[in-house]
Amino acid sequence: MEMLEMKNVTKTFGGLTAVEKVNFMVKKGSISGLIGPNGAGKTTIFNLITGIYKVTEGEIIFKGIPIQNLEPHRIASMGITRTFQNIRLFKKLSVYDNILTACHHNAGYNLIESVLRLGRFKKEEKDLRQDTENLMEIMGLAKWRDHAAHSLPYGLQRRLEIARALAVKPELLLLDEPAAGMNPDETLQLMNLIREIRDKFKCTIFIIEHHMDLVMGICENIMVLNFGRKLTEGPPEKVQRDPQVIQAYLGEGAKLGA
Known part of the structure; x- marks a missing residue:
């Protein structure tokens, strides 16, 4: 069952297209990831889900209900909460x-x-x-x-x-770069904590993160953005071997997550 679904979601700011025709599903009870280079549109996606930004085109559906035109407090009361890149x-x-x-x-x-x-x-x-x-x-x-x-x-x-x-007992928890500023030991502890949160609180988790070890280690499905467009999605094994993903992150000849 899908907890969250994005259908052809587009967001423009004047003449700039920050997110373009993105389709993605987050399954209930899953830990899903959203990755991409700086400026790819990741935080914009979270801002669209939580109502901080309004969708230019497309739909965002939470538990079968379109939420793209709702105010942030309404979306929060439905069961979506988030953390921020800046604490x-x-x-x-x-x-x-x-x-x-x-x-x-x-x-x-x-x-x-x-x-x-x-x-x-x-x-x-x-x-x-x-x-x-x-x-x-x-x-x-x-x-x-x-x-x-x-x-x-x-x-x-x-x-x-x-x-x-x-504390607000969410059904969908959005984590925006939770490992930012953490050392390797802290990141490993955070990975275990995120799994524990999913299991104890019975909530679905959607993560933006630059730490590839964390994303590849705990996410069951990952979407990759580049310049506002979806490059690919799938399990970690598929994503980290995708030539487009490797090129977008590191350039030709490199290996992601090696």
Whole structure:
């Protein structure tokens, strides 16, 4: 079953075509990848999926429903969340408060119940705090719970951003270069963490990434973009041997992921 489908998706900015007639499907429960050289249109694709940009032509379908004309908050409420290439956290808040703030997206009580602290408010607040504790444990952040977000090492800030995205309980999680700035050991840990997230949270994951070891190591299906157009797609074994992909990345005679 397809969780997400792009049909002939095109995005133009004035006279510039950033994405041109892209077709791609992300299967439910999968870990899929989106790769390509700098400027290929990868982040534009994520911005189109999440409603930050509007589609010029084509359709984006999430769980059978067209979403290309919806506002970002509507798309998020349907079950799509993302991280960003540039980390976006509440820098001065603690790890705990960063995650708890995101968990409040799921709060079901109203303003009156909140002000008067009625029964449902107390129960849901207790549940949200437990969700926060669970996320910190799963993401390996529990020992830093009281540390301000800006004081964390870069790799832990990435983990915190992913935890905040998971706090809203997405069905589709978009990760924009989650391994950026990480060393090889941190990247390997992230690979294991992404698999764990998929399995524990029963969510579908779609990744943009430049680290080929990560993409080739965990993605089941990969789409390759170049100058806004799809070069190819398929399992890692096919993609890393495709002559067009090798040429787009490294030039003739090179090997991708070697």
